[in-house]
Amino acid sequence: MEKRNILFLLVSIMVTAGVIIAGSHYAETKKEAMINHGKTKIVKKEISEKKQEEKEISEIESNRESIATIDYLKLVMAKKQKVSVSFFGGKEQQPEVIEPLQNWIGKELKVADLAIQSVSIPNPSTYQLITQNSVATLASNAPDVVFFQVPVVGDQEIDISLTNSKDYLVQLMEDIRAQLPEALVILVTPPPSSTLKEAYNSRSINYVSYLENLKEIETEEHFLYFDLHDQYSSYLEEQNQPIETTLEADGITMNSAGKALYIELFEKSLTQPIDTTSGIK
Numbered sequence: 001m002e003k004r005n006i007l008f009l010l011v012s013i014m015v016t017a018g019v020i021i022a023g024s025h026y027a028e029t030k031k032e033a034m035i036n037h038g039k040t041k042i043v044k045k046e047i048s049e050k051k052q053e054e055k056e057i058s059e060i061e062s063n064r065e066s067i068a069t070i071d072y073l074k075l076v077m078a079k080k081q082k083v084s085v086s087f088f089g090g091k092e093q094q095p096e097v098i099e100p101l102q103n104w105i106g107k108e109l110k111v112a113d114l115a116i117q118s119v120s121i122p123n124p125s126t127y128q129l130i131t132q133n134s135v136a137t138l139a140s141n142a143p144d145v146v147f148f149q150v151p152v153v154g155d156q157e158i159d160i161s162l163t164n165s166k167d168y169l170v171q172l173m174e175d176i177r178a179q180l181p182e183a184l185v186i187l188v189t190p191p192p193s194s195t196l197k198e199a200y201n202s203r204s205i206n207y208v209s210y211l212e213n214l215k216e217i218e219t220e221e222h223f224l225y226f227d228l229h230d231q232y233s234s235y236l237e238e239q240n241q242p243i244e245t246t247l248e249a250d251g252i253t254m255n256s257a258g259k260a261l262y263i264e265l266f267e268k269s270l271t272q273p274i275d276t277t278s279g280i281k
Contacts, residue, residue, distance in 0.1 A: 053078075066273040069145065070108050072184060076144045076280055077109055083145075084115040088138050088176075089129060090149030090190055092254070092262065093118045100263050105270070117141040125154030126168035135172060139179035144280065146176060146185045147226075152210045153190060153252060159201045162213045169217055184279035187218060187225035191262055192233045194243045195251030224278070226269040232261060 057078045060071045067075075077083045085105065087093050098118055106114035119138045121128060129135070129151070138146065155165045176185055189211065196207040211229060218225045236243055244251070246258030254262060 064277045065275050067276055068271045068273055069184070069186065069276070070105065070270045072276040072279060073105065073109055073145060075276075077111070079280060080144070082115070083109065083111070084117070084141065084143045085145045085147070086117045086119055086138055086141050086143035088119045088134070088146050088148045089124055090120065090151045090188070091124065091153070092149050092188075092190060093120050094259070096256075096259050097263060101266055104263075104267050117143065123154060123157070124151040125158050125160060126151060126165055126172060127158065127160055128154070129172055130168055130175075135175040135179060138176065143180065143183055146180065146183050147188050148172075148176070148185055149188045149190065150214055151190075152207055152214060153193070153196065155210050156196070156199075156201050156205065156207045159203055161203060162205065162209060165210060165213060166217050169214070170221060173221070173223065182280045184276055185224065186274070187214075187223050188266075189214065189225065189227050189229035191246075191254055191258060192229055192243060193252045194247055224274050226266065228262065228265050228269065231265045231269070235261065235265070 057075060060067055060075045064072075073083050073085075085102075087098060098116060102114055102116045105116075106112060119134060119141070121132055121134060150169065155168075160168070173185065176183065193207060198206065200206050215227075217223065232246075233243070235241075236246070246255060246261060247253060248255050
């Protein structure tokens with residue numbers, strides 16, 4: 001009887017062990033199956049996202065004559081696996097303006113460390129940009145897109161004639177294109193001023209005349225441009241907001257509200273279609 005009990009106990013132990021081992025094996029198999037299923041879903045999602053990105057890039061490339069600048073940057077990123085942007089010329093290149101734009105563009109491109117350079121000189125004018133060989137400095141950064149913030153105020157301040165202002169700007173553009181043949185160059189008009197409309201230089205020219213001169217050049221030469229000056233003015237008129245509320249006491253320099261508006265309008269311009277065929281081949 002005692003031997004039978006011992007045998008029964010041994011059999012029970014073996015059965016229990018078998019159940020535990022089988023259960024453990026089943027659990028492990030189930031776990032592995034779930035992990036593999038999860039990996040398969042991730043791979044399928046990555047493949048789907050890649051196909052979607054490739055489709056988007058293909059559509060962008062086939063519509064180069066009318067795509068947003070931000071989409072053009074996506075195209076450059078796809079072609080080169082990197083992208084670089086430079087701001088050139090004007091006084092609007094404070095970090096408080098450049099850094100938010102850098103962050104916004106980087107987020108749109110899904111790039112954490114977007115390369116952005118700022119190339120300017122103290123009190124810039126088209127003449128000084130030429131004489132100080134600023135285009136060579138710009139070219140050394142090898143940017144894919146150049147935002148040329150035209151120094152309209154600087155040209156007025158040093159009494160450059162409208163004809164010379166035009167000639168200098170055209171020369172700068174020719175130099176940029178010669179040294180950066182695949183860069184997309186976009187002229188950017190400055191924010192409006194509350195004091196310069198009535199301020200005339202020794203040639204009896206105010207900054208409005210320089211702005212009108214700039215627009216004529218852009219039309220004649222078919223230059224790409226963001227007209228932030230008119231967009232800025234139109235926004236304030238629509239909001240019935242005095243321009244003085246967006247400028248410092250000098251009536252020229254943007255205050256924090258002005259910079260925020262300028263950034264918002266710049267970002268909006270980056271999403272508007274333009275002809276990008278002059279850029280990367």
